Amino acid sequence: MINRKVLVSALSASVALMACSGTKHVQLPEMVISANSNNTLEKTDSLHRNRNYFATYTTINDLINTKLDLKFKWDSAFVYGKAELKLKPYFYPTDSLKLSAKGFKLNEVALLTGASKQPLKYDYDGESIRIKLDRTYKRNEEYTVFLDYVAMPNKRIIKGSKAITEDKGLYFINNDGKDPKKPKQIWSQGETEANSCWFPTIDGPQEKHTQEIALTVDKKYVTLSNGIMTGSKQNSDGTRTDSWKQDKMHSTYLTMIAVGDFAVVKDKWRNVEVNYYVEPEYEKYARLIFGNTPEMLEFYSTKMGVDYPWDKYSQIVVRDFVSGAMENTTATVHFDKLQMTDREHLDEPHEDIICHELFHHWFGDLVTCESWPNLPLNESFATYGEYLWFEHKYGRAEADIKSQMDMMAYLSSKDDASKNLIRFNIDDREKMFDLVSYQKGGRILHMLRKYVGDEAFFTALKNYLTEHKYSTAEVHDLRIAFEKTTGEDLNWFFNQWFLASGHPEVSVASGYNDAEKQVEINVAQLQNFEKSPLYKLPIDVDFYFEDKVERKRIIINQASQKFTFKFDKKPDVVNFDAEKMLLGMKRETKNNQDWVNQFNKASLFMDKIDALSYLEYNSTSPETQEVFKKALTDKAWGVRIFALQALASLPVTSLETFYPLVLNAAKNDEKSYVRATALGVLNQLYKTKNNKVIYHEMLKDKSPLVEETAKNLLEK
Numbered sequence: 169m170i171n172r173k174v175l176v177s178a179l180s181a182s183v184a185l186m187a188c189s190g191t192k193h194v195q196l197p198e199m200v201i202s203a204n205s206n207n208t209l210e211k212t213d214s215l216h217r218n219r220n221y222f223a224t225y226t227t228i229n230d231l232i233n234t235k236l237d238l239k240f241k242w243d244s245a246f247v248y249g250k251a252e253l254k255l256k257p258y259f260y261p262t263d264s265l266k267l268s269a270k271g272f273k274l275n276e277v278a279l280l281t282g283a284s285k286q287p288l289k290y291d292y293d294g295e296s297i298r299i300k301l302d303r304t305y306k307r308n309e310e311y312t313v314f315l316d317y318v319a320m321p322n323k324r325i326i327k328g329s330k331a332i333t334e335d336k337g338l339y340f341i342n343n344d345g346k347d348p349k350k351p352k353q354i355w356s357q358g359e360t361e362a363n364s365c366w367f368p369t370i371d372g373p374q375e376k377h378t379q380e381i382a383l384t385v386d387k388k389y390v391t392l393s394n395g396i397m398t399g400s401k402q403n404s405d406g407t408r409t410d411s412w413k414q415d416k417m418h419s420t421y422l423t424m425i426a427v428g429d430f431a432v433v434k435d436k437w438r439n440v441e442v443n444y445y446v447e448p449e450y451e452k453y454a455r456l457i458f459g460n461t462p463e464m465l466e467f468y469s470t471k472m473g474v475d476y477p478w479d480k481y482s483q484i485v486v487r488d489f490v491s492g493a494m495e496n497t498t499a500t501v502h503f504d505k506l507q508m509t510d511r512e513h514l515d516e517p518h519e520d521i522i523c524h525e526l527f528h529h530w531f532g533d534l535v536t537c538e539s540w541p542n543l544p545l546n547e548s549f550a551t552y553g554e555y556l557w558f559e560h561k562y563g564r565a566e567a568d569i570k571s572q573m574d575m576m577a578y579l580s581s582k583d584d585a586s587k588n589l590i591r592f593n594i595d596d597r598e599k600m601f602d603l604v605s606y607q608k609g610g611r612i613l614h615m616l617r618k619y620v621g622d623e624a625f626f627t628a629l630k631n632y633l634t635e636h637k638y639s640t641a642e643v644h645d646l647r648i649a650f651e652k653t654t655g656e657d658l659n660w661f662f663n664q665w666f667l668a669s670g671h672p673e674v675s676v677a678s679g680y681n682d683a684e685k686q687v688e689i690n691v692a693q694l695q696n697f698e699k700s701p702l703y704k705l706p707i708d709v710d711f712y713f714e715d716k717v718e719r720k721r722i723i724i725n726q727a728s729q730k731f732t733f734k735f736d737k738k739p740d741v742v743n744f745d746a747e748k749m750l751l752g753m754k755r756e757t758k759n760n761q762d763w764v765n766q767f768n769k770a771s772l773f774m775d776k777i778d779a780l781s782y783l784e785y786n787s788t789s790p791e792t793q794e795v796f797k798k799a800l801t802d803k804a805w806g807v808r809i810f811a812l813q814a815l816a817s818l819p820v821t822s823l824e825t826f827y828p829l830v831l832n833a834a835k836n837d838e839k840s841y842v843r844a845t846a847l848g849v850l851n852q853l854y855k856t857k858n859n860k861v862i863y864h865e866m867l868k869d870k871s872p873l874v875e876e877t878a879k880n881l882l883e884k
Contacts, residue, residue, distance in 0.1 A: 169359050169547065169601065170492040170524050222594050224539040224642075225372040227258040229265050231420065232310065235380040236367050240354060240427070245340040247319040247366050252280060256310045263304040265313060267297045268364035268371040270337070271324050276316035285314055297368065319366045334490045337365025338425075341487045351447060353428035355486045355501060357494055358421040360540060360597050369420045374538050374640050376417040384409045385427050392426040392445060394418070394497050396479050414497065416478065417638040419536045424496035426484050437462040440476065445484035450507045457506060457513065457522075458483055460561070464526050467560050468553070473630035477534050477637065483522070493521050495528030495550070515840050515873040520554045520570065527553025535633055538640035540597035544589050544666070545641060547601070548609025555614060568748065568773040569806040571614060574607035575751060579671070584608070586699070589666045590643045611751045612665045618749045619661065619706055620654050628653035643667070660704050665751075670700030672752040674724075680738035687711065687742055689731045691724050695752075702727060707750065709733075712741035712769050719746060740765045748774035758782070764791045767799070776807045784817040793822060800829045805839040812845050815853060823853055830854070834862055840871035847877050851884075 235252040255265065274292055278285035279302050289300040297315075305311055321336040334357075341353040356363065361371040369375075380398075383391045387408040395414030402408050414423075431451035435442040435458075442461055444454040461481065469475045478498045489503040502525075506518055531549030551574065559567035578584055587604045589612065594600060617625040632641070632649035647662045673694040680687055689709065693702060705724040710717050711733065722731050743766060744756060758766075760783065767779035780799055783792045796818070799811030812833060815826055830853075834846035847866060850859045859881075866878035 169494050169528075170521050170550070170606075220595055221592050222539065222541045222597070223592075225374055227374060228260070228262055229255045229370070230258040231255050231370050231375055231377045233378045233380070234367065234369065234420075234423070237382045237384075238367075238425070239384045240340075242340065242343045242352065245320070245322040245343050247321070247338060249315075249317050249319060249367060251315045251317070251368050252312055253315070253368065254310060254312045257305050257307045259307050261304050261306050263301050265299040265301060266370075267299065267313075267315075267368045268295065268361065269297050269315075269317065269319075269368040270295050270365045271320050272297075272368070273318040273320070274315065275318070276314065278314045280312040280314040288313070315368050317368065321365045324365060335360075335362040335365070337362035339488070339490070341428075350487060351429050353426070353486055355426040355428075355484075355489070356424045356496075357490055357501070358423055358496070359494060360421060363421055363423050367423075369423075371420065373419050373421060373536050373540065375420050376536070376638065376640070377420055378417055379414045379423055380411065381413075381423075381425060382409055382411045383425060383427065388429065389427050390430045390432060390445070392424075392430075392482055392484055392499055394422070394424060394499050396441075414479075416497075418497040418533055419640075422495070422497045422533060424494075424499050424501065426486060426499070426501065428486070430484065433458075435459070435462060437465040437476070437481070440465070440478075441480040441482075443480070443482045445482060446507055447485070450485075453507075453509060453513070456510055457508065457517070460519065461522065461526065463561075464523050464557060467557065468527060468530065471556060471560075471626060472530055472633060473626065474530065474534075474633045474637075476529065478529060481526070481529070483525075493525045495525040495532055497529065497533045500525040511870055511872055514871045520558075523557040524550045524554050527556075530633055534638065535636040536640045538642050540600050541590055541592045541594055542642045543600040544605045544609040545643065545646060547605045548589070548613055551606045551610030552613040555610065565773040565804040565806070569804065571611060572748075572774060572777070572806075575611050578603045578607040578611070578751075579753065585671065586669050588669050608671075608751065611749075615665070615749050615751060616650070616661065618708075618747050620650065620656075624650075624654050664701045664703055668701050670695060672700070672703045672705060672750070674705075674750070674752060674754050675757075676744050676754065677757040678742040678744065680735075681732075682738075684732075685734060685736060687733045687735055687739060689722070689733075689742065689744065690729070691722075691731070692728045693724070693726075697727070705750065707744065708746040710741070710743040710746035710770070711735065711739040712743065712765070713737075713739055741769050743770050743775065748772050748778075756782070760786045760789055760792065764795055767795045773804050773806055776802065776804070777810055780807070780810055780814055784814050787814075787817040788819055788822075793818070793825075797826070797829060800826075800833060805837075805842055808833065808837065808839070808842050809845050812842070812849050815849060827854060827857065831862065834866065840869075840873050843869065843871065843874045844877045847874070847881060851881050 231253060233254040237250040239248040271294060277290045277299060278287050286302060291298045299313065321338040322340065324336045326334045326336060337358065338356050342350040343352060345352060356366060363369060364371050379394065381393045384407050385391055387402065387406055391410040393412035395412055397410055398413045399411040400408060430445040431448045433444040433451060433454040444458040446454050465476050465481065480498050482499045483502060484499065485502045485504055485506045487504050489501060493500060493502045502521065528546060528550045532546035537543050537545040555567045555571050558570055581603050584602060584604050589604055589609050591600065628650040631653060632646055635649065636645060643662065643666050647658055651658050675692045675694055676689065678687060678689045707722050707724060709720050709722060720733060741762065763779045763782045767776050783795055786792050796811055796814060799807050802808055830846050830849050834843055834850060837843050837846065850862065863878045863882045866874055869875050
């Protein structure tokens with residue numbers, strides 16, 4: 169699951185300011201991507217947090233298979249359903265069954281034995297059905313319950329959260345046909361516990377089942393569900409019944425259906441069917457939007473050492489979706505912004521959403537969190553799956569840009585500093601869908617990778633996936649997988665990062681002692697230790713010399729520490745946190761030349777951003793201005809956009825020499841974000857220039873963002 173409203177990157181949000189949607193004003197976006205800060209985050213006292221324990225749901229009856237026969241009434245948005253649920257006691261004998269069924273009209277509840285039905289007594293309160301079975305069943309005895317019902321999701325009182333805005337479970341879009349611009353569609357959204365609004369089931373991530381679903385629809389419509397289509401039958405009344413079967417166990421909230429007028433663009437990965445469902449007018453763009461999916465499937469399968477474990481992979485774009493996307497097993501649902509033209513694709517291809525939902529098919533679908541407090545086992549991994557794909561496809565810098573934006577989104581949220589990653593004290597499962605479960609958790613996994621090393625990291629993940637496939641896991645299962653792989657007790661890492669709140673706030677000062685011939689690094693942890701732990705931080709430090717780079721690992725585990733390293737001469741650069749993986753606030757003290765050297769010699773995206781963020785404060789220096797000029801043509805677009813924004817710190821007398829570079833960026837930079845930002849810089853810093861010529865020229869830009877920015881500037 170990804171929520172585009174809450175989880176949009178800070179960069180996309182800032183760049184959107186340039187387009188000035190709904191206004192005639194152009195504002196230069198702020199790309200705040202450096203974690204260097206003089207300020208500390210306020211934290212909520214952990215003593216005031218909810219103390220309730222959100223336990224894993226107790227399993228009394230185990231759902232084995234769900235068989236549904238569904239018909240739909242468009243005008244009333246009713247679902248006419250027949251359900252056959254095969255179950256057995258989980259361990260202890262039982263003579264009763266409780267099912268979630270929200271807002272149903274029940275016509276029949278019976279025990280199904282072959283072709284015969286035996287009515288069963290039940291109580292129904294509008295939310296749950298409590299069924300009295302015909303006898304007591306033992307754990308090796310299966311039984312099947314039949315229900316004839318009408319589900320009325322539109323009559324539900326709508327609830328939801330920031331991440332998932334409604335919980336009706338099933339949605340009839342434009343069902344009355346009154347909006348000629350909107351297609352008629354039906355689609356489901358089950359997470360967290362909304363699928364029980366359209367079929368009777370056992371709610372919760374811990375409950376896994378196989379399923380068979382028959383959908384009877386008007387023959388003009390296309391259907392989609394989990395698994396593979398096993399049959400399609402034309403009916404005499406102008407309808408068609410499509411039968412879908414998912415024969416591998418998955419959680420009940422991952423069950424999905426969709427009905428509508430969709431074009432189906434077929435693709436393939438190995439021998440697995442890969443399909444893209446879009447509205448007919450977007451059929452010609454489907455491969456542009458989703459075409460990297462087969463490569464993603466190959467990459468993740470190889471990287472995890474576990475092949476994509478399902479029978480097909482479909483992606484469908486629907487109208488008015490209540491979140492950003494949802495990773496229903498084999499059938500991901502996307503919001504309608506994934507339907508775009510080739511021009512719109514230039515600005516925001518939403519590839520992070522596409523790979524996020526696909527990676528869930530390992531972390532979330534194959535292995536599912538056993539309780540909602542363990543949701544990061546789904547969402548932190550899917551977020552980190554974005555990093556892995558971008559690193560593979562576009563290089564380390566592109567992945568690091570995204571990772572840094574994710575971290576800054578978390579750090580900018582004061583309330584989130586008070587939340588554990590794994591929150592057993594949560595009072596509402598919907599509150600788990602936030603910047604902590606996604607962005608913070610993804611960065612924590614990155615730190616774990618950098619600590620244990622790539623080989624151990626991916627070996628541990630393979631072991632975790634293999635051990636718990638088609639089942640559930642909790643955070644301690646993940647820790648044990650890493651401990652068995654590495655041979656190291658990792659409670660310290662999991663306790664401080666997964667089971668505690670906050671983050672470190674670190675001050676670093678480095679210098680060279682000529683008399684002692686040694687580099688001295690002084691580190692202090694400045695966070696409030698009553699609200700955050702004193703962290704153990706394994707940190708790599710790189711020492712750059714003219715012809716070599718030496719890496720040393722230090723272990724920060726005290727409030728204040730000094731580290732010394734013998735070198736015959738002063739290094740050109742002392743690069744603290746050489747992998748730029750630390751989650752937290754960091755302030756470094758170095759002189760101007762040290763920062764210039766870091767920009768020129770260190771290779772990572774954040775090496776350059778950290779240098780630029782400090783050099784802004786000494787922008788009169790000729791050396792600094794030379795760095796800014798280099799940054800404007802750096803290979804990483806994030807560096808270029810940051811450098812453009814940093815020009816505001818330059819003295820007015822120096823701005824003229826940068827004008828040709830800004831003009832070139834506005835016209836020729838390969839990244840539309842950078843071109844749009846450059847236009848904003850021209851408007852802000854070069855008002856005396858005749859910029860209207862370039863604004864008119866950029867009205868013809870292929871990027872809608874750049875075109876809109878130019879248009880707004882001309883209308884000022």
